[in-house]
Amino acid sequence: MPNLTERMARLIVHGERPYNAEPPLTRLRARYRTPAEDFYVRSHGDLPEIDPAAWRLSIDGAGVGPLDLSLADLRTRFPEATVTATMQCAGNRRADMRAVAPVSGDPWDGGAIGTADWTGIRLGDVLRAAGVTPEADLHVAFESHDLVEGQPYGVSIPLAKARADETLLAFAMNGAPLLPEHGFPVRAVVPGFAGVRSPKWLRRITVQDHPSTNPMQADDYKLFPPDVTAETADPAKGHTIETMPLNAAICEPARGARLQAGETTVRGYAIAGDRAVVRVDVSGDGGRSWHQATLEHEAGAPFAWTFWEIVLDLPSGERDLVVRAWDAAGQTQPARPDETWNFKGYLSASWHRVRVEVA
Numbered sequence: 001m002p003n004l005t006e007r008m009a010r011l012i013v014h015g016e017r018p019y020n021a022e023p024p025l026t027r028l029r030a031r032y033r034t035p036a037e038d039f040y041v042r043s044h045g046d047l048p049e050i051d052p053a054a055w056r057l058s059i060d061g062a063g064v065g066p067l068d069l070s071l072a073d074l075r076t077r078f079p080e081a082t083v084t085a086t087m088q089c090a091g092n093r094r095a096d097m098r099a100v101a102p103v104s105g106d107p108w109d110g111g112a113i114g115t116a117d118w119t120g121i122r123l124g125d126v127l128r129a130a131g132v133t134p135e136a137d138l139h140v141a142f143e144s145h146d147l148v149e150g151q152p153y154g155v156s157i158p159l160a161k162a163r164a165d166e167t168l169l170a171f172a173m174n175g176a177p178l179l180p181e182h183g184f185p186v187r188a189v190v191p192g193f194a195g196v197r198s199p200k201w202l203r204r205i206t207v208q209d210h211p212s213t214n215p216m217q218a219d220d221y222k223l224f225p226p227d228v229t230a231e232t233a234d235p236a237k238g239h240t241i242e243t244m245p246l247n248a249a250i251c252e253p254a255r256g257a258r259l260q261a262g263e264t265t266v267r268g269y270a271i272a273g274d275r276a277v278v279r280v281d282v283s284g285d286g287g288r289s290w291h292q293a294t295l296e297h298e299a300g301a302p303f304a305w306t307f308w309e310i311v312l313d314l315p316s317g318e319r320d321l322v323v324r325a326w327d328a329a330g331q332t333q334p335a336r337p338d339e340t341w342n343f344k345g346y347l348s349a350s351w352h353r354v355r356v357e358v359a
Contacts, residue, residue, distance in 0.1 A: 004180065007037045014106040018043035019181060022111030029251035029267050032298065032307060033084070034114035036173050041181045042089050042112065044153055044216070048145040048201050052185045057169075061207030065131045071185055074169065077129070078121040083166050085191035085303040086271055087198060088113040090221055090241045093249065093352070094345035096337045103345030104230065110249035110352065113271070115304050118189040120170035123205075124163040132207050134163060141212040142188055143204040154214030157190055157197050157242070159207070166191045166303055169202065191303035192273045193242050196221050211240070226341050233343070246272045246333055247349040248280060248308075248325035257356045261316045266293075268352070270306045270325035277306040279326040284312040286320035287335070287351065293323075314358045321354045 002010075011021035022040040052071050059067040069077070089112035091105050098107055127140070140162035144153040161167060168189040171178060178184040183200025190197045196216070211217055222238025248270035253259060266284075270277045277297070281290040293308035312321075326332045334340055337350045 001176075001179070002037060007179070007181070010037055011041070012109070012111065014108070018045055019047060020106050022108055023114075024254075025110055025249065025251040026254055028111050028114070029269065029307070032296070033116055033174055036116070036176065036179050036182060039114040039116065039173075039182060040089065040112045042195055043146070043181070044148045045146040047180055049180075050145060050185060050201060055185050057186065057202055057205065059126060059130045059205045059207075061132075062209070063131070064207050067126070067130050069126070071171065074121055074171065074186065078125045080119060081122050081165075081168060082117050082119045083168055083189065083191060083303065084115065084117050084298060084301040085166065085189060086113060086115040086305045087189070087195050088244055088247075088271065090194040090196055090244070090346045091344075091348075093247070093348035096350060096352075097341050097345040097348045100337050100341050103341075103343055105345050110251070112195075113269070113305070116173045117175065118168055118170040119172035119175070120168040120186070120189070122165060123167045123169050123188065124165065126169065126205075127159075127163060127207065130207075132159070135159065137209060139208055139211050141206045141208055141214075142199045142202060143206070143214075144199045145201040145203050148216060151214070152203070153199055153216055154212050155197055155199055155217045156208075156212035157193065161190060161193065192244065194221065194244055197242060221346070222344075223346055224342050224344070228343065230343055241346060243273050244271070245347050245349045246270075246275075246277075246325055246327050246331055248323045248333065249352045250321055250323050250354045253321075253354065253356055255354050255356075259314065259356055259358045261314060261358050263311050264314050264358075265309065265311050266321060267307070267309045268323055270308055270323075272325065272327040274302055276302070276328040277325050278328050280306070280308040281324050281326070282308075282310045282312065283322040284314050284319055286353075287322045316358050319356050319358050321356060322351050324351045
């Protein structure tokens with residue numbers, strides 16, 4: 001495995017401290033499971049250095065029998081589980097909203113997403129071992145080793161999601177130990193939720209009767225309407241981002257590609273959280289006419305993306321390739337980023353457009 005510097009060189013780096021990067025879309029579409037070195041990286045602070053032999057995870061909270069677990073404890077006291085799931089940053093495709101009006105945050109293209117086989121133990125098994133009962137109004141708060149503006153990163157999820165079979169404390173990715181930038185030695189994996197809810201470098205889990213008060217939960221990752229600005233935003237009135245919207249992107253050909261007239265293969269991904277993608281429409285003329293793509297999805301992986309592919313007959317000239325997906329509820333995507341623009345550029349999920357030149 002290449003070292004961190006070599007892995008960074010493979011990606012489009014939006015920032016080195018904190019380290020944030022995404023793969024080129026053509027490479028992202030090359031494999032159904034994204035190799036760890038090509039998986040996007042979203043960090044909010046410096047990457048912590050953790051000695052796995054000294055690492056401990058504490059579980060506490062009201063009515064909880066406290067636990068203090070080592071890495072060996074996780075591997076030996078609880079049954080191992082593997083879940084194939086797509087992880088996606090809430091800011092994925094922010095660049096499309098940035099083209100409408102200025103937004104805060106890194107200018108992610110469509111590569112702040114990836115799919116992997118995550119291996120670890122079910123968080124629900126650990127919570128049951130600590131004596132947690134399934135009460136509807138409880139929350140599970142995570143605290144991590146990385147520091148954000150001087151305090152540990154922290155978020156929370158509802159207890160029902162924490163107890164769900166797909167939610168893991170993962171120590172491996174695609175059959176290999178987590179890389180440092182992906183949360184070594186242990187991270188949470190919360191399929192269907194925004195990546196922010198799958199914290200890396202875990203050190204503490206607390207069961208409580210309220211969401212985390214950490215600024216990452218209480219203030220950040222809130223969705224606001226378009227008339228709200230950074231100066232007028234009240235975090236208490238923002239929608240906390242958990243589940244992710246239906247989305248699709250064109251990975252091949254790339255923006256600005258020069259193509260030969262005639263048949264062109266167009267490929268990409270679509271994702272609908274825990275719902276099925278049932279149709280993907282692709283247009284070679286900016287959305288005036290549509291054609292249905294062939295879909296590829298692994299059975300038994302409800303939280304993983306769908307790959308799609310189609311061959312279009314493109315005449316010469318400047319062409320706008322467009323994609324939109326449909327999910328099992330009959331929902332599709334908004335046509336333009338203007339329709340869901342917000343000052344943080346979150347949940348950008350309009351039709352994805354790629355302009356190419358056909359000779």
